[in-house]
Amino acid sequence: MEKIKVLYIDDEQNNLNSFKATFRFDYAILIAATTAQAHTYLQENPDIRIILCDQRMPDKTGVQFFEEIRNEHPEPIRMLITGYTDIESVIEGINRGHIFRYIKKPWTDTDIKSAIEEGNKFYLTNSLLSIKNAELQSAYDELGKFAYSVTHDLRGPLLSVLGALQIAETVDDPDEVKEILGMMGVALTKLDDYITSLHEYYSLKRGKLVYEEIDFNTIVKDVAGLFRIAGSMEQIKFNVEVSQQSAYYSDIVSIKIILNNLFSNAFKYQRKEATDKYVDVKIDVENGNAVIFVKDNGIGIQEEHIDNIFTMFFRATSQDTGSGFGLYNVKDALNKLNGAIEVKSAIGEGTTFKVTIPGRTHGSK
């Protein structure tokens, strides 16, 4: 285990030396004869956990020094050492929240040790708490975004359908009714896509990774099947090439989410007027790593938007329906698998995604 880092400040060199000599085996000790030196140490060592300071320093008191550093370095636990019965200043220091403990001079080894151990416990609880707080904050932020999107993305299509129903009631022309029905279908498909993405989002956030053997030929057949039908309807050539040389273990749910979203985007964001539409998929598994290319010659992504495409709810185009969830989920899945994604795109020429996912060589059991 790493030693607890302790900073001791005292203007008497003898005290510093004997302190260091006594505790250097138990703790990582930094000693400072001036408060200026102590400042430098604090800047350079953000991992200092405990600060012990003599109350009577030439330029200021220990209480003043602690007050000074408190804003910039709130984490280390502050302890005052005093040889005098400066009870007034100690009370003041403690009451103003600057000091965790005070140690009377001359100190004994046991006093110091127990103070450091107690201080360290307090430090650990505090820092754990602040990590948990940060996690909670980010979860809350996401929840806020989420609630907003849910009201809009779930309500939007429903209200559209309601509005369309009201109109359809007043229309007599059967062709027009059919047209309205078609548009209602699109709105409901959008709603369904959104709910599917929500499910993916949730399984990525809360689900545990299960490493099992993956045969990309099978998995691609599963995922690509849906797109083959769509592709032939819209005359999009779909070429899939899989070369798997070695056994590959990964989380099948995450891999499917990644492939599904990349394929879906490649098919969706085609140039409607193009006559040579294609989606090329190339998967190479070698030395336990999977490299996946998904390439299309569709509408492409504007350069200014490329940095944002993985942001939740961001949409770079009005073409076709999208939840703004897909690539966010891809990125999330890749983060869990320690994978990486690169994108190359040019407006009107197409987009290529390159995904690298390190696999395991054995299952999780």
Place this chain on the structure above:
Amino acid sequence: MVQNKKQHFIVIDDSKLDCFIAEKIIKNTGKCESVISFQIAKDALAYIKANNTTSTNPTIVLVDIQMPVMNGFQFVEAFEQLPAAVTSKYSIFIISSSINDDDLNRVHNYKSISQFLNKPLTSNNLSLLISKE
């Protein structure tokens, strides 16, 4: 006595169905001189810039909030940058499914937004809006 004047309309919504609904309802009021809809806000902005309307009645613009690339608020911000001679010829209404307080409050920050309307658009709330203009 309300004058029986006819009005021009512009609808901006990324949902094709919502554009269709709005167009239908607008036409059914019988007070519609013309209606044109855009699924891309930037296209609507370009249209407003290029089209020098001579109508004395302001054109009513219904704009959705959540749209990709340029959302409703971004549209209004860009619109407010246009010369007053242009902007004075349009009345802007936000139409959204949003029930988010931030969105509702944000509407007050834009002087060119006349009102916030909830989706779906109905003949009732549209007629109210026309009679006010």
